Amino acid sequence: MDRFVSTFTNKIDAKGRVSVPATFRAVLARDGYEGGIYCYPSVGAPALDAGGERLAQTIDGLLGDLPDYSVERDELSVALYGDVQVLNIDQDGRIVLPQSLREHAGIDTHVTFVGLGQKFQMWEPRRFEDFRARARHKADDHRKLFGAGSRHRSGGDQGGTEGARE
Amino acid sequence: MDRFVSTFTNKIDAKGRVSVPATFRAVLARDGYEGGIYCYPSVGAPALDAGGERLAQTIDGLLGDLPDYSVERDELSVALYGDVQVLNIDQDGRIVLPQSLREHAGIDTHVTFVGLGQKFQMWEPRRFEDFRARARHKADDHRKLFGAGSRHRSGGDQGGTEGARE
DNA sequence: TCTCATCCCATTGACACCCATGAAATCCCA
């Protein structure tokens, strides 16, 4: 398995530790993460984005389009890297969320881990339920756009799979 | 054989396990599924969609068109990946349906597996019977619209093994 | 010295593996 999938809710203990779901750890292990996972406030949502080496490379990729030593690049670098924290995973697979990150997401006693394919998010469980409900609606709309039969090309092979679920 | 066809009804045991029909397992084996099958609530029906690696790639294809780091992408990712569960198949070909998925489909003691070609669905047997009855009505209406003469098959049951071993 | 982070160990509950059983389908041979 090589993508983050599904959602899990775990508890924060008295020391502020919370277990990263085992399946996510497995993905991270494959992804390759030395020292810890990358974590930063999500853009446009009260949540935290996190991932391994591949996520860091995605960020690098965004910067790669801009010329070295340009003001734009520096600004974007600050915006993208400035809020990033590296979180260590202890031997039992747990991390500690710094205060600043917890505040941004409104996380208190429980954390909902949400797999998004190449990265995952951490949410306060209730807020996530609200967000999920809204996301489903939008996804339904999206699906209607694809509609019946309108096959959309995709980079890979997957010869002739139908457009969407359902 | 490379698509899911026919329907089977199997029982959930005391531990919450249910056998995936052997023919479906054969299709999955060909499809390639490392670690498990992908399963999520069906859209617009009280059922569960499931499939192997090919299904997962279909989801990837939907997301591939959206830019990294867009809020839109995150939302769609939540709807597509966030609801997905990866179900392991044990050595005897059985899976365990998590509570959340069983609720969505109203599944209690028995599961009806319905082949849909690329993927398959899991239903609570009664609900599926209702659904099937209605689907037949609609199919009949369609046939009437096409008019007389073009009768290409007996209007019967399309040879599925219904209610296999009860 | 106090606080915080890390390490280590214990508990518990869920799940995966293993084996057994019975029924149905298939094979095989007279």
Place this chain on the structure above:
DNA sequence: TGGGATTTCATGGGTGTCAATGGGATGAGA
């Protein structure tokens, strides 16, 4: 072609392992 033998499959249950969680002990830095 019929009937016994064999295989496949769905199902039940025991047991060991692993993940999530709680808490004590140790070490580093303020």
